Amino acid sequence: MAVTLTGFADEISPDLDEQLAVLQAEGISHLELRSIGGTNVLKLTDAELEEAKAKLSAGGFRVSSVGSPIGKYGVRDDFAAELEHVKRACDIAAFLEAPYIRVFSYFIPGGENHADHRGEVVRRMKELAAVAESRSVTLLLENESAVYGDTDDRCLELLEACRSPRLRLAFDPGNFVMNGVKPVSEALPKLKSYIEYVHVKDAAGESRMFVPAGAGDGELAPFIRHLKDTGFHGFLSVEPHLHKYYPELDNPSRFVRAVRALKGLLDDAGLDWN
Numbered sequence: 025m026a027v028t029l030t031g032f033a034d035e036i037s038p039d040l041d042e043q044l045a046v047l048q049a050e051g052i053s054h055l056e057l058r059s060i061g062g063t064n065v066l067k068l069t070d071a072e073l074e075e076a077k078a079k080l081s082a083g084g085f086r087v088s089s090v091g092s093p094i095g096k097y098g099v100r101d102d103f104a105a106e107l108e109h110v111k112r113a114c115d116i117a118a119f120l121e122a123p124y125i126r127v128f129s130y131f132i133p134g135g136e137n138h139a140d141h142r143g144e145v146v147r148r149m150k151e152l153a154a155v156a157e158s159r160s161v162t163l164l165l166e167n168e169s170a171v172y173g174d175t176d177d178r179c180l181e182l183l184e185a186c187r188s189p190r191l192r193l194a195f196d197p198g199n200f201v202m203n204g205v206k207p208v209s210e211a212l213p214k215l216k217s218y219i220e221y222v223h224v225k226d227a228a229g230e231s232r233m234f235v236p237a238g239a240g241d242g243e244l245a246p247f248i249r250h251l252k253d254t255g256f257h258g259f260l261s262v263e264p265h266l267h268k269y270y271p272e273l274d275n276p277s278r279f280v281r282a283v284r285a286l287k288g289l290l291d292d293a294g295l296d297w298n
Contacts, residue, residue, distance in 0.1 A: 028054060029050075029262065029298070030055055030259050031263065033047060033057075035265070036276050037276060038062045046280065053298070054088040055087060055088065060076055065116060073119060089221065090122050090126065092109065094109050095129050095130050099132060099141045099144055103151075110127075110152050114156065118161070126163075129145055130148065145172040149182055149185075152191075153191040157188060162189075167211075169202055176205050176214050179211075180214050180218075192220035194261075195219045198225030201240060207243045208243035208250065216254075222258070222260045224286050225237075225264070236282055238288070238289050252294065260297070262286060
């Protein structure tokens with residue numbers, strides 16, 4: 025059993041050709057499509073998507089997930105627009121044959137109590153999940169900072185409240201560190217049954233800086249051992265955010281460093297990848 029490596033290739037370059045060249049050099053055949061030429065995937069025209077798909081097909085690449093910004097909006101923002109976004113994301117996922125769409129759980133206004141917004145966030149997430157159910161695509165809830173589901177407990181609340189097979193978790197160790205949660209010691213026991221996908225970010229809690237996998241407090245080594253022990257064979261998506269850690273390097277070099285740090289952890293655990 026092997027995991028499949030993918031990544032947010034727009035951290036390599038805005039240019040899709042350069043993104044694919046670096047992925048190919050690292051033996052990675054998938055990408056999480058978030059933007060091309062600085063334009064978010066949901067705002068790409070049909071013609072631009074057709075051009076991208078042709079390049080992907082020619083190079084033997086596949087899209088693991090549509091890196092949408094759905095739910096990365098204020099909890100009081102217009103939700104009708106969000107429903108249109110998720111429908112568009114479903115169309116794009118179908119066109120690109122991507123099984124997943126990344127989503128978030130809405131920014132909570134600073135200084136306000138998360139609990140006061142729970143009902144509205146759950147309502148929205150249930151509606152998004154219902155659209156996904158009707159379109160046979162799976163939404164991946166990312167534990168992002170400043171949104172409702174920024175901690176393990178609140179991610180669990182949402183996933184349990186929605187109870188949808190089409191709403192699963194994109195487990196992000198680095199983001200948990202940034203929100204004072206120990207990814208393996210605290211979050212994993214609560215959330216392991218919902219993990220469908222992994223965003224490979226690590227972070228140093230004291231300096232509040234994203235770092236290469238294994239160099240921070242994200243407990244990546246024991247997490248990867250857990251993946252091996254439980255037979256996980258899904259996607260590990262590299263999302264470096266290493267501009268502060270490696271200020272002297274260019275973006276392609278930062279991405280390669282991030283990928284090779286992950287490969288080292290996989291090798292140490294004896295977990296095969298493709």
